Amino acid sequence: DQQVKQNSPSLSVQEGRISILNCDYTNSMFDYFLWYKKYPAEGPTFLISISSIKDKNEDGRFTVFLNKSAKHLSLHIVPSQPGDSAVYFCAANPGSSNTGKLIFGQGTTLQVKP
Amino acid sequence: NAGVMQNPRHLVRRRGQEARLRCSPMKGHSHVYWYRQLPEEGLKFMVYLQKENIIDESGMPKERFSAEFPKEGPSILRIQQVVRGDSAAYFCASSPMDQNEQYFGPGTRLTVT
Numbered sequence: 001d002q003q004v005k006q007n008s009p010s011l012s013v014q015e016g017r018i019s020i021l022n023c024d025y026t027n028s029m030f031d032y033f034l035w036y037k038k039y040p041a042e043g044p045t046f047l048i049s050i051s052s053i054k055d056k057n058e059d060g061r062f063t064v065f066l067n068k069s070a071k072h073l074s075l076h077i078v079p080s081q082p083g084d085s086a087v088y089f090c091a092a093n094p095g096s097s098n099t100g101k102l103i104f105g106q107g108t109t110l111q112v113k114p
Numbered sequence: 115n116a117g118v119m120q121n122p123r124h125l126v127r128r129r130g131q132e133a134r135l136r137c138s139p140m141k142g143h144s145h146v147y148w149y150r151q152l153p154e155e156g157l158k159f160m161v162y163l164q165k166e167n168i169i170d171e172s173g174m175p176k177e178r179f180s181a182e183f184p185k186e187g188p189s190i191l192r193i194q195q196v197v198r199g200d201s202a203a204y205f206c207a208s209s210p211m212d213q214n215e216q217y218f219g220p221g222t223r224l225t226v227t
Binding site: 004032034036041042043044045046049089091093100101102103104105106107 | 118120145147149155156157158159162169170172173205207209214215216217218219220221223
């Protein structure tokens with residue numbers, strides 16, 4: 001069972017426009033969420049995170065929104081740049097006993113066209 | 115401040131051989147995690163270790179796989195008697211104590227022929 005889902009395998013946007021990547025989760029006990037960016041043949045790079053006590057966190061061009069009632073989070077990138085083209089993973093920390101493991105979605109491939 | 119280091123970057127093994135993957139966490143990080151990414155899939159948690167302790171191995175296959183993080187030296191993920199289905203990218207991550215963010219290494223790409 002996929003506890004963290006990214007239902008859009010790919011997204012294409014024009015340079016300068018907004019990119020919105022979506023993520024849904026099933027377990028209301030999840031209490032911390034993270035977004036990672038991954039280039040081919042490299043490891044994931046941490047982008048931004050949000051605690052379940054917040055509904056928004058912003059860092060430069062990246063903003064993450066959390067809707068707990070809908071069990072949904074989104075990553076907004078504005079303005080999008082060609083260098084943002086990569087695979088984006090959302091991840092959740094299950095919280096409670098907090099073994100530290102992260103549960104990842106399947107990823108969304110973002111292409112930003114010049 | 116060097117990031118998480120993994121070696122080798124690429125590893126080719128024949129079926130039945132052993133694979134050893136090494137991971138050195140970032141300086142000051144005491145927690146190490148191993149994840150596996152199969153083709154066209156997301157990362158799957160395997161094991162979480164602290165120095166000389168396995169904290170959570172709920173994602174590890176029951177047989178052939180083991181992990182350690184000794185007092186001195188890197189963390190090791192060991193796969194005995196590899197099979198073709200073990201071919202994947204194996205990523206190590208580390209974090210400081212009491213921090214949710216994990217920082218990943220470049221991965222080891224294991225190919226079993």
